[in-house]
Amino acid sequence: MQQRTKIAPSILSADFAQLGAEVAAIAAAGADYVHVDVMDGHFVPNITIGPMVLKALKPHAGIPFDVHLMIAPVDPYVVEFARAGADIITFHPEAGPHPHRTVQLIKAEGKKAGLSLNPATPLSVLDHLLPELDLVLVMSVNPGFGGQAFIPSALEKIAEIRRRIDAVSASQNGRPIDLEVDGGINLETAQAAVRAGADVLVAGTATFKGGPSSYAGNIAGLRA
Ligand SMILES: O=C(CO)[C@@H](O)[C@H](O)COP(=O)(O)O
Numbered sequence: 001m002q003q004r005t006k007i008a009p010s011i012l013s014a015d016f017a018q019l020g021a022e023v024a025a026i027a028a029a030g031a032d033y034v035h036v037d038v039m040d041g042h043f044v045p046n047i048t049i050g051p052m053v054l055k056a057l058k059p060h061a062g063i064p065f066d067v068h069l070m071i072a073p074v075d076p077y078v079v080e081f082a083r084a085g086a087d088i089i090t091f092h093p094e095a096g097p098h099p100h101r102t103v104q105l106i107k108a109e110g111k112k113a114g115l116s117l118n119p120a121t122p123l124s125v126l127d128h129l130l131p132e133l134d135l136v137l138v139m140s141v142n143p144g145f146g147g148q149a150f151i152p153s154a155l156e157k158i159a160e161i162r163r164r165i166d167a168v169s170a171s172q173n174g175r176p177i178d179l180e181v182d183g184g185i186n187l188e189t190a191q192a193a194v195r196a197g198a199d200v201l202v203a204g205t206a207t208f209k210g211g212p213s214s215y216a217g218n219i220a221g222l223r224a
Contacts, residue, residue: 003176005190006032006200007219008066010182011057011182012146013204019053023061026160026207029215032221033066033088035144035182035202038081040071043095050070051077051084058085066135068116068202070143071095075102082109090114090137090180091116092124103132108154114180119151120141125162130168133177138198141183146204155196190217190222 009031014022023034037052041047058065064087071077072095081089089106093099093115106113114135117125119142126136138161140154158181165177181193182202190201207218 005198005223006178007193007207007222008033008035008180008200008202009207009215009219010035010037010064010146010202010204012037013208015208018117019057020060022208022212023057025212025215026219027061027063029212030219031207031215033064033200034061034205036065036067036086038067038069038071039144041157042201043072043092047142054081055084064088066090066114066180068114068137069095070116075105079104079109082106082111086111088112088114088135088178090116090135092116092118092143093121094118096172099125099129103129103199106115107132114178116143116182117157119154123157123164126161126164126168130164130177131172134182135178135200136165137180137182137202139183140181140185140189140193143183148184150186150189154183155192158196158198159194165197185222187221 009026036098039046039048065087066088069091074091074095103113112134116137138148141148178200180200181198186206
């Protein structure tokens with residue numbers, strides 16, 4: 001069953017010189033999650049922020065921090081990100097040999113666990129893991145940078161994952177599992193992604209364009 005659409009601004013498009021004020025501003029503007037893109041220059045070709053910055057940002061926004069780890073290996077860093085303030089920790093199945101163990105590590109810290117699928121990652125990675133997950137993140141761009149164009153084949157993937165999530169959720173007394181889409185989200189692609197079954201939209205460029213006075217309108221526009 002699809003929930004109300006949630007908006008998770010990616011702070012990759014925020015003003016990095018004002019990050020505390022930026023996360024406070026998006027929370028005040030109606031964002032549901034703060035989406036933190038963690039990149040290591042190895043798993044993806046870009047380097048962003050680590051647990052120290054997450055810890056510094058945490059007190060600035062009273063909404064869940066949705067942390068997307070684009071790092072390999074991922075297991076050695078799960079506990080540090082959890083204790084730095086992540087509420088949801090999402091990782092890639094390619095980032096470690098044992099994705100099920102990574103989920104166990106996340107859950108042992110009392111956090112929600114997400115699995116992210118790159119554009120070329122097959123849906124079979126979900127076969128034995130979906131019942132354990134709280135979130136599935138469909139990448140609609142190749143991870144590494146903001147401002148890329150939405151890859152249309154993500155829509156087919158979202159629709160199939162929607163079916164699988166609904167089946168698992170129904171067998172677990174309606175336990176919610178978020179279906180999040182990330183990359184190239186604008187007013188047009190947001191509508192297509194939600195129609196296909198997404199219920200969380202990650203949006204960097206589309207949230208932060210125009211500066212703080214535009215955030216509430218940008219978020220409301222995406223949600224509508
Ligand atoms: O994880 C990533 C990129 O790797 C995304 O979160 C992007 O940062 C989204 O940016 P826009 O496409 O919305 O600008």
